[in-house]
Each structure stands twice: as structure tokens, then as C-alpha cells.
Amino acid sequence: MKIVQKQVLAHPQKETFQMLDNEQNTLKKQIDAELTSLQQIDQTFVLSPHEIRNVVLLLHELTIQSIQLELYHEELQLLVRPQTPPPTIAALVVIEQPFPMVITKCKPLEDDPVVVQLLSGTRTELQLIGKVKATMIVENQQNSKTSSTPKTIETEVVSMDETQRLAKYHLKFLNGTRKNPVTLKFGMQVQVVGGTPVNIESPPTSPFIVITNECQYEESDGTLLKKDSFGNNAEIAWASYANKLQRHFLRATRQDSIKPTRYLARHELMYLHQQFFGGRPAITQSLFDTFWTWFGKGLQKLRYQRHICSMWQSGLIYGFISRQSVEEALRNEENGTFLIRFSERHAGHFAIGYKVDDPDIEKRIRHYLVKADDTAGAKKTLPDFLAECPQFTKILQLTIDPMSGEPRLRNFPKDVVLEPYYSKREALPATNGYDSLPVLN
Template structure:
């Protein structure tokens, strides 16, 4: 109820705006009496434009109706009117929102968000306002508000002048009619006989009166002419200020919103709601329309009473200017509120929503317009911006369910349409440019419509293009497609020629984009040392000096995602970065946010600078240099071949597939070699909250022995004379027997990432580790991970014997 309590303290215009939110669609009594319940609902989990959320919305509606019924039952007979109101509201909600509860959710969310904005604006409690950017935003809003006040004042003054001028013109017409009447009487008198004694007297009087009226008419005509000139100059001034304000809102504020929307595609802050922009655009539309109607009235007055004007007539220019301003406003405020996916796979459903910010104010919804979506290529987008027409059938693909009708929501004053079930059926690719791959080709979805304003007085053809889209046909193209999108979103210039981007940027620019993306996906941002590691990797520099500053070094698109990361690697810098980002997102997000994963550490630095100075058993986690989406464990231990020396060992990298079998934390818990996380944190303290809980034994005697997987690191081998092969890194070469019956040999090499790390679990009759016979190993190796425990022969399991030293591990 905290928000509603603050909303009730609003004053002046803010209070009026808050009150205007409520009406029969959502009575303010509901907001007041059920404020606590309303603010406790999970509104953020329900999107009124997603049909799949209708079930959640219906639960909200049903619960609210129950709240109303309960309130009705609790009220006494002395609260007769309020009881009737509660029942009336419950019936109204059931009737109007029973078939579409998402409409009610849309209304309530709009009310709450607007209340919050009004409270933040009035109290200054919004934390953003404390920042420099927030202060600048507040100053911008203040200036725009002042500009609107000035324009409203100008418009009211010209309205008053126009009214006075209309009255004066009507007076002039009356006097002109009087002059005509006097002229007719004078002519009639002059036709009387000259000797008539009354003729001279009447002629003299009529001549005098007519002269007075004609003089007055001349004065009134001069005043009318001057008023027309003055009014035209006032309109010119108004239109000048109006043009400046519209340019600021449409070409600055709206463009900035679109830019924030694009950066949000890279993980930047989500763009602000369009409510404030719509409020500004609607205010512009109202002022423009009022001034345009004033110009039309001036034209009508001039037709009724033509007066020769000295000098050039600026009225035609004013009429053209105000109509152009209206046209620009309508076409510029037809925008994409929810962008389609920027990496779009064929035969996959997707959504998008389009909105007209001035639709409600101009009553466009009185004749609901249709909107059509088509996909076009980069070259076709350029042609459209050059005002070249493209044929309706000249598109780059076929989109199913690509038409919709714009709907107007009275409560939120939003005119828009949501395409919920579009699907790209096929794509027609243009000719390739040089070495460009299909994942570098950019398309856009073009939304087109036609609006009529003022009873078909004006008809506007409008269109807007989505952010660049890369079309893929297979999931293995996803990473390269996102590289194209990240580069475009990060480095696109406003008002560019579609869809040009620089061929190279500074490392600091790219680092900012990578950090933004990483933070959005995995929470904790990248540190300065992480960035330096990434820079060295991108520029293929081993062990750069500490003083090295890559900030202004140029990195090209080719270095980013076309050239191999190293001559002996088959993947690019982005593919490697995207791999570890996805690995962290899917399997390591918690430990990464805790700071227990260093990740971006060079192997040499991990060995020489970090681990060799620590006690045995100290380990760290770093991303593999040799494998996409891999993470390895490096730890320091005594060299079994030379007890007087220590070595740093690296486990074979784990990937998402490995963590689908056993988690990283459980693997670390399994390995006794790992004692302290670098620098000196006990591993249980760092990872215990991620350990898989031990399953309780089944109290029923169902005939099965529980089984579990466990990671092991086998004994380090003595020197091997024969050459080592890596045809199967999990199969050791011949060596001496293990040092104890429970230890199994495996190939390990100092500073290598090709060590055997984890094999299928071994069990004795009590669930502990034991060596296994060849027959049982052969049978077990044929089992899938899904049915492992279902196919274990318990009798064999209970009669296991240790294998001899020549037993062949699997």
C-alpha cells in the first residue's frame, strides 16, 4: 500500500492526472480499498500481450472478484451505497473482463506504473534522479514542459485574436450592409423632384450618414487587415516554436528511445515506457490540430471578406507548414514497441507489436487501420529511405500471419497491434557481397499501414522498419548471427544508411559492448583484469605487460568474428567468448555471481603468478583456451616424479554436456586433490551450497542398491618412455600398477588440459568405490545414463572383486 499512500499526497496537475487514470473501466474505489492486495500481485510476471499468460490473468480476476464479494459481505447496512458499489463493480468486472482478463491486467499495470512515475516526479525519490544522467533528464523534461506551456499560451492568444477578428468582421459586414442601405435611400431621394423641399434636407442627412459609415468601414477594413497580418505573424512564431519542440521530441527524444531499445538487444538497460513520449506526442498533436483549424478559419474569413493585402501573403505558407508538421508527427510516431527477434530462425513463431503514439488524440481508431508486415533486404531498405517504391510482391521472404488490425484501449489510450503468431516460412537471400556469409546478411521487417485523419480529410501512408535481423535455418548458425547483431546494435549510428556499421572500432568500445552483454546474461560484470585478458586474446598477444593499455587499439570485424583466434585454432574470438558466456549462463551462473570462478585467466599466469605461491591443493577455475565453452580446474600439487618439486595440473576441460551428468560443484566436492579455492578459501565454504543433497535411503526394501556418479582424478603416472598418444584421452597408456587398490591410473601431464577427469562411477556392495571386473565394465559401458540404475545386476554388484594391476579401465 506504500505506493497508494504516496499517490494520495499528490497535488495540482499530478493529482488530476492520477485521478484521470480511473473510471468505469477500473473504479478508483477498487484501487483504494484493495490497495495492499493490488500492489502485492506479481504484475511483472504477466504480459497482457501474451496469450499464454491468460491463465495467470484469470486467476487475478477471480481473486479480485472474491475480494469485492468479501468486502460486500463485511459491510454493514449503514454502508448501503458502498455495498451496492462493490456489487456493481464485481458484476462489471465479470461481464467486461470475464472473456479477456488480460485487458484488466493491462489497465491495472498502466495505473500502477503511471502512479509510480507521478510519485517519483513529485517527490524526487527516484534514485535515477540523483545521478547526473537523471538530473539531465529532469532538466530536459522541465524544458519540454515549459515549451508546451508557452505553445499553449500562444495558441490561446491566437484563438482569442481569431475570435475578436471574427466579431470585427461580422461588425464590418453589418456596417457594409448599412452603407448599401444608405446608398439605396440616397439614390431614391435623388430621384425626387428638385423643387421638393424635403429632398435637400434628406439628401444632406443621408450623405452625411453614409460618409460616416464609409469612414468607419475604411477604419474597420484597415484594422481587419492589420489584425490578419498580426495574426499571421503570431502563427508564424507559434509554428517556429512548435517545429523546434517537435524536432526535439521526435528527432531527439524518440530517437534516443529507439537507440536504448537497440542497446537493450545487447543487454543494455531496458528502454523506458512510452507513456511520457506518448503524452508529449499527443500534446503536440492537439496543439498542431488546433492551429491547423485556426488557419482554416482564417482562410474562410478571407473568402467571406477579401481585403487586398500589401506585400506577400504568408497564409499559404502557414497552411503548408502546419500540415507538414502534422504529417511528420503522424509518420514518426508509428513505431515498433516490441521488436521481433533479431536472430530469426525460419519455421519458428515470433512476436512483435506496433503502436501509434498519437492515434487516440487524432481519433484514428474511429476507422481502425490494418497493419501489414513483410521482410525486406538491406538493399530494399535503402531504396525505401530514398523514397523509391518497391513492389508489394518484391520482398525477401514469406511471413505467415502478417496482418493485423490496430485496436484502441480506452483505459491506457494506446492504439496498437500485437502480432502474436508470425512465422517466417521462407527466405530469399540476395547476392553475396564479397566474402560475406549468410550470418552477416541483414534483413528487416517492414510494417506498413494507412491512416485517415479528420474524416478522411488527410490520409497518411506510414511505415516503420525493425532493427536489423539475421535469418538462420539451423541452430549451429546462432552464435555467428549474434555476432553480427551485437556489432550492429553496439556501433550503429543514428540516421545511418541501412545497415552500415564501421569496419573497425576501438577496443574500449567493443569491451563495453561485451561487458554489457555478459552482465545481462550472467549477472556479475567483467572486471578490468577480465577485460585485459580478453584484449590480449583478441589481439593474440601472450602475456602482455601490466602497463599495456588496449583501450584505443583498433579491432576489426574480421578480428572479432572472421579470422581464427590463433593459427592453430578453428574458432574466432567471438565464438570462444560466446561459448564461455553460454557455459556460464547454463551451468555456472551462481558460482560466477559469487566470484568463485575467475574464468578469464591465462594458463601461464595461473601457474606462475597465482598457484605456485600457494599451498598444495589450492585450485582455481579458468575457461579453456583450446575448447569452445569449456572450463578447466588448475591446482598445485607435489610432482610424483620429483617429490622435491611442485607442479600445476590442469584437468581436461568440462563442457555443458559434462555438467548435464554431474555439476561443477559436485565434481569439486568429489576430488580430494582440491582443498582450497584460490587464494585460500576452503572449497566447502565456496561451493557447499551448490552440492547436490544426498538422497535418503529408501526405507522400503525394493531390492535395489542406490547408485551415484562420482568424479575421480587418477594417480599421477611415473615417467613414460614410450611416446604418448591422444587418440582417446580417457584411455591411459601402459604403466605401472596403482599405488593402492582403490586408485585407478590415468594419463596426466603437467600444465596440460588433456587429463582424464571423470569416468562412470564405481561401487562396492555398500555404495563405496571399488575396482570392477572386465565383464561388468563391458556390460555397464553399454548402458545409457538414463537407465543406468534400472539395468544394474545387483548380484554381480555385490560380488565385485578388485581388478589386478593389468585391468583395463574403461
């Protein structure tokens, strides 16, 4: 398209102009159709992490192509509708960004740069390319910075590589955003040969929130996920929400979006869909709020509590499974076998289902709620607590069958798989348990 446009502009003829004009209009329709198709895929199918990433990248790339095509089309129309002085046919776009995400104050995004590109028409000769300035925009205040004093972004202005027309930001935010979503816009001054300097501005990035401490993570990520999922809609398709949830979950648990260690598997999403959304094809914002009240607390623990994320990713914590399914999984196991899940009734707490030797068959599967005083942050971790409980002998570890995608459980002696997590210290006495059942027999 670029080569043909240069030829047409160099030697304009009615026939070639009309051909190129038609070609651009057809291509615009094709891009719009592909964007619609990708959005329909997202709303119809629960995708794998790899598929989600491809859809996100394609949506972004097609949007950039659409902007570039509009610049070419504007330039072509000058042949029939010339302007004096000629307009500056250029646009600033964000081609790479890690958002939406929750960012910790003063933590540099070294591995997640924001990259801005300058696009222009085929014959736009720029004699001036200024530096690029980032501005933080508060939601619903599109012309206001979050703060002018003190400085919010460590490096607000960067130079643009004039050959590649790229500017790269390794952002570090010096202040929190008070759990409010914000975006970035990038602006610069350009000047065409023979023209006057003009300011151009990029569309906003996806939203993000800067937190000042880890206690703000749960609420902040819930705010972002809700905004990312619903936008201005009262309800959305379950498939679309599941795909957004998967993307946020991988970010929250610090996993590679291409090859995650353990993403939300099909059976886990089905469990969440049924348990918290009643299996409905569409979910509302109020249902999301109820779900996040439970899910967000578990996600906070996965992200910040020592050893928890590692144990979850290795399948030592099953996590998302119903009490009834735990009992079915343990029914044919040896006494002392246990499985760790997130409690459905006590958000942010672990429940341990375990099998004991009891003459009453109905009482052989018991459940223990891990209480706050059972663990104490880094001083006494969940593995330390498990080590102190002699009734827990073999742990059920979850794996996903690579062919069928179905969950598989295998039991291992707890001290074999948990020993690397144990603290080197003297054991403390255990405490009582869940549903008024004793921990120790």
C-alpha cells in the same frame, strides 16, 4: 508544446505563430544536441549495465520526441502554407522492442513485446484507424518479405487501441531466417475527417535473427553484435564496442538488464580489451572477427550447456582471466585449490588451474584442459567431472567488491558448493590432462 500549439492554431496571430515556430526550432536543436551528447558518452566511456540501459532508453525517447516535434512543426506551417486537401499529419513509431536479439523459432516473446504507437498533429481528427500489420524485411531488400508462404509471423495483424493509439505484438516466428539479420516494419491505414485513406509505415526495428536450433546461436549473435556495433563503420571506439558487448552478453546469458546477477565487470573487459584488441582505443571489424571466433564459442557454452551459466553467475567459474593471473591467484592457496577459466588457446573449452604438492616450486601450479569426452552434455556435466577428480578439493569463487568494483576470491570445499549441481549417479573414471600434465598425482 501540445497545449500551446492548440491555442495558436485556434487563434492564429503572427506574433504567437513566430514565437512557437522559434520555440520548435530551438527545441529541435536541443534534442539533436542531446542525441549527439549521448552518442559521445557511448563512444567515450565504458558504462555499467544500468548506465547503458539509460543511454539506450534516452536515445530512443529523444528520437520519438523528435518525430513528434516534426509533426507539430508540419502542422504549424499549414498556417502560412495551407494545402488542399489538408495532409494527414501522422506517423507510426515503435516505442518498445527487445531487439537486437537472437530468437528461437516458435518461441513466443511473451515478456518482450513490440509496442507500436500512432502519433499525430494536435488537430488531426482521424475517422479511420486501421489494423496494424507487421512485415519482415530482409537486409538490403527493403521492399521484400523473407517469405510469403508459409507465413513467417504467427500474428501479423493486430488491432490498435484507439484511445491510447497503441498496438502490442507478442511475436512468435514460425520460420528461421537462415542466420540472416532481418527487421520489422509496421504499417496501417488512417483517414482524417474529410480526407482519403492513406498508408503510413514505421521506421524499421533494430535487427534480429530467428534460429531453428541452438547450434546457430554463436554465428547469429556474432552477426548481430557486429552489425549493432559497427553499422557501416570500418572501426569504432573500444568504449562503444564494450557497451554493445555488455548489452548482448546480458541478453545471451538471460540476465535482467537493470539488476544483472553477474555482468562483465571492469577487470574482465580490461582483460578482453588487452588480450584480443591489444588495448587499442579503436577496434576494426577484422579484430572483432578474431575475437568472436574465441568469445562466441564460450558464450554458446554459457547459454546452453547445463549448469554452466548458473556456475558462472555465482562466480564458481571465473571465466575471463589469463593463465598467468590464475597462477598468481593460486600461489598462496592450499594444495588442491583450483580455479576455472576459459582457455585462451582452445576456444569454447574450460581450463582448470590447480595447486599440487611438488618439490619443484615452478611445477606447483598446473593446468588441465577439460576435453569433450570429460563431459557429455546433460548426462555428465562439468560439476560431475570435477566431483570425480580427487586432486580438486577447494574451488576459488569470484565475487566483486560492491564499493571498489575489484574482484575478490574465496575458497570453499568443492563438494559444499558444487553438491547441488551433482547428478545422482555412479562416478566414472577420470581422464588425462592439459599440457601433457596428468590429472591425478
